[in-house]
Amino acid sequence: MRAVVVRGFGGPEVVEVVETEVPEPGAREVRIRVTAAALNPVDVAVRTGAFGGAGKQVGLGWDAAGVVDAAGVASVWAPGDRVVALDHGISGALGAQAEYVVVPVDAVAVAPVGVDDVHASTLPLNGLTALQALDAMELSAGQSLLVTGAGGGVGGFAAQLAAHRGLAVTGLARGADGEFAGSVEGEFDGVLDAAVLGETALGWVRDGGVYAGVMPQGEPASVRGVRTFAVQVTADGAQLAELVKLMEEGVLTTRVAGTYGLEEAGAAHTRFAGGGVGGRLVLVP
Structure with a gap:
């Protein structure tokens, strides 16, 4: 699969798309086929080395919307479920900006009905x-x-x-x-x-x-x-489900300024760095 990573720190030019093995879910984990993954300031912080990790590959992306692809033992999710999730981490080799992501079962919520995956992916983080x-x-x-x-x-x-x-x-x-x-x-x-x-x-x-x-x-x-x-955000599927309900009811709204393919991740970082975006930028595998 393709995944967005950095293997050195710096500007948008250090963002890479690599080919890697599809991750396997363990017990109480779920694998999601990602259809949209939002870009956030924390990705910029990771890219510039704010959280360390020099000398190794670090995956980008905390927000994901998509479809459950596989589930480990004791998972409450089943293949085909449309979901949103927070992939909490700042130093893992892979993040949510990938074709597949594995997260704990309690980091996931059913995706909002009536909201497309691009907009839904801006909700978790x-x-x-x-x-x-x-x-x-x-x-x-x-x-x-x-x-x-x-x-x-x-x-x-x-x-x-x-x-x-x-x-x-x-x-x-x-x-x-x-x-x-x-x-x-x-x-x-x-x-x-x-x-x-x-x-x-x-x-x-x-x-x-x-x-x-x-x-x-x-x-x-x-x-x-x-x-x-x-606040130091934590993954919480129950709270995420509350937010999903509020998005379905129109209490929460979000703006998307543009979408990019995974191979355009560096261009998305460049646009983000320019400021004045006026909405979220979302990667679409």
Whole structure:
């Protein structure tokens, strides 16, 4: 099968498509024939060496939509099931940007009905990050939340989820020039900092409020009694199923800016690096 990998760190030019053996699922694992795999900032971080792995092959891709192809012992999934999944990992030899991916059974959910695979593939990583960050913030209906990077994948889902929960949501997004448009007035019970503004965003939290970051261990230090943390996303099929239901109901929406074949993965990275994409880029094996 074909798979997108890096074997050295750098710009889009280090992205390769290699031929490799189709992986076999073990006990409580499932193999998915991938029909769409979203490109995310974490793939750029892996490509540039932010997570290490020098001297070995590292697969790219965390998000997958597709069809179950084979299942190991004790799997609740069967061949032919249409699914979405989070392939959680930053140092494995293969990722979700491949013709096939093997993931644990509890990282999978039935794909959303009425949503094509390209759009469905943008849900797992960004949706779970937003959901798990909001859960950990423990805000109640009626409280105020500022979401930075509200035009992006995580920020967009976070704003939609928070509004659905009854929070008073303010979104802050980049303008056409790449800078954050508008000004922030007042203070908020919480800030979900999907744009990674750090201490700037922390300054918009009221005394005793809560700040949630999306870069693991990258949150600013607590000040003024503000609780600060950064979410470290985990694969959770039950939570992913909740997100699927909300996507089916139209609560969660997503934008796709373009699709690329696996062999065009480097071109997708180049376009992503240029900024101002205005939606997700998705690889289609």
